[in-house]
Amino acid sequence: MGHREDLLEGxxxxxxxxxxxxxxARDVVKESGTNLASIGYHYGSKDALLAQAxxxxxxxxxxxxEGGEAAGLTTEPGSVERFREVWSNVIATMKEPGSPWRLSMEIIVIGDQMPELRDHLAKAQQEAGRGFIPLLMGGREExxxxxxxxxxxxxxxxxMTGLIAQWTFDPKTAPEADRLAEGLRRVIEAATGGGAP
Known part of the structure; x- marks a missing residue:
């Protein structure tokens, strides 16, 4: 690996x-075995490096x-069952020890103090939305x-942001995918005149 990759991993x-x-920046340099000048050369700033990390x-x-490469999604795209399956997989990542999702809450809180980081991640958020659509509805990102x-x-x-907040704040009462899917069913029923929720 070169300095760029070492910095990212660090x-x-x-x-x-x-x-x-x-x-x-010194923490990153120590962890990556590189030098301070490498951060500026490869990423422009520490905040830009942290955003990319x-x-x-x-x-x-x-x-x-998607349930891992081997398993893949098993339900019909666009269905409530696909909605439940995908969000069950997402929530499982929130339960893992050392899950990076808590970092999202830190970004929300510190956004004004680190505008470069906030702006970079706001763009990444758009791409996240682009990735969710084919995952849940089928089709291709492009x-x-x-x-x-x-x-x-x-x-x-x-x-996703709401789930991250709930799982970070109070995992004991945060919703599982079955509850989210049932909530979606009730919204659909109410919106289509299929009965009161």
């Missing part, structure tokens, strides 16, 4: 150990959202329209 470990606010941590969990991203994609990102 930053990922630092984030999981210390979070955004407590991780210093966070995105990489989230991407590392992408297989879990075919997701701007309108779909702004509506359906942001709906899923909002649900």
């Amino acid at each position: 930053a990922k470990r630092c984030l999981l150990q210390k979070g955004f606010m407590r991780t210093t 966070y995105v990489a941590l989230v991407e590392d969990m992408a297989d879990a959202f 075919d997701v329209s701007g309108d779909e991203l702004g509506t359906l994609g942001m709906f899923y990102v909002t649900l």
Whole structure:
């Protein structure tokens, strides 16, 4: 690995150990075995490096959202069953020891103090919405329209953010996927005149 990759891996470990606010450039350098100048050369700033490290941590969990490469999703795209299956997989990643999702709550709290980090991750959030659509509805990421991203994609990102908050704040009362799917069924019934929830 070169310095760029070493920095990214070191930053990922630092984030999981210390979070955004407590991780210093020197921490990353020590963890990666590189030097301070490498951060600026490869990433521009420590905040940009930490943002990319966070995105990489989230991407590392992408297989879990689909049930892992070997298992894959087994339900019909666009169905309530697919909704339950995907969110069950997502919630499982929130229960894992050392889950990086708590970092999302830190970003929300410190966003004003680290605007470069916030801006970089706001763009990554858009891409997360683009990834959720084919995962839940079928199709391909490259075919997701701007309108779909702004509506359906942001709906899923909002649900994800709420779940992260609940699982971080109080895991004992945070909803499991079955409860979310039942809530969705009731919303659909009410919206389509299929009966009161």
